[in-house]
Amino acid sequence: MLFFLAVSCISDDIQSAEMTECLKQTNGMPPLVQECMVPCRDDCTFTAWSKFTPCSTNCETTRSRRRQLTGKSRKKEKCQDADLYPLVETELCPCNVFISQPYGNWSDCILPEGRRESQRGLRVQGDSKECGEGTRFRAIACFDKNGRPVDPSYCSSSGKEMDEE
Numbered sequence: 001m002l003f004f005l006a007v008s009c010i011s012d013d014i015q016s017a018e019m020t021e022c023l024k025q026t027n028g029m030p031p032l033v034q035e036c037m038v039p040c041r042d043d044c045t046f047t048a049w050s051k052f053t054p055c056s057t058n059c060e061t062t063r064s065r066r067r068q069l070t071g072k073s074r075k076k077e078k079c080q081d082a083d084l085y086p087l088v089e090t091e092l093c094p095c096n097v098f099i100s101q102p103y104g105n106w107s108d109c110i111l112p113e114g115r116r117e118s119q120r121g122l123r124v125q126g127d128s129k130e131c132g133e134g135t136r137f138r139a140i141a142c143f144d145k146n147g148r149p150v151d152p153s154y155c156s157s158s159g160k161e162m163d164e165e
Contacts, residue, residue, distance in 0.1 A: 044079035045070045046087075055093035064090040095145050100155040103141035109134040 009022035039045060047070055052063040066088050073079040111134040142155035 042076075044073045044076065044085050046073070046085070049089065052091075061093045062090050063093050064088055097145045098150060098154040099143050099145075100140050101143060103139045105138060107137045109136050 009017045009019045011017040046067045049067050050065045052065045055061055055063050068087065069079055069085075079085055111130075111132060140152075140155070142150050142152045144150050144154075
């Protein structure tokens with residue numbers, strides 16, 4: 001059986017409008033023909049699937065949903081074949097666990113700037129340090145539970161690790 005659809009274009013003031021103007025503002029023409037099915041007398045009929053059960057925070061869990069046979073289908077032997085007509089559907093829960101881990105080498109040690117006062121346009125001696133305490137950085141990457149890199153926004157870190165020496 002086929003289902004047919006008539007399409008028209010209406011403007012904001014509920015007047016007929018040019019189809020080309022409507023198509024510019026949409027994702028194209030909707031399908032004019034759609035397949036559908038009217039069940040035969042001996043087909044098995046079911047309720048709609050239930051919502052999936054909630055997932056726990058553990059990534060190794062599953063979720064499931066159920067449906068039931070309806071009407072005369074409940075008494076038909078072929079409809080009770082769970083391999084052909086499953087009443088429970090189970091799948092792995094989506095895993096939203098992300099891990100921040102250091103990635104790459106540490107940067108060179110960055111020393112703090114010295115005083116930058118000047119006397120008559122001359123630099124003060126010792127205004128740039130060559131030794132002492134400083135800071136070095138290294139990148140932090142974000143990975144999913146399988147160790148694949150993902151967008152850093154999934155992890156709460158700043159994207160860099162700091163080590164003060």
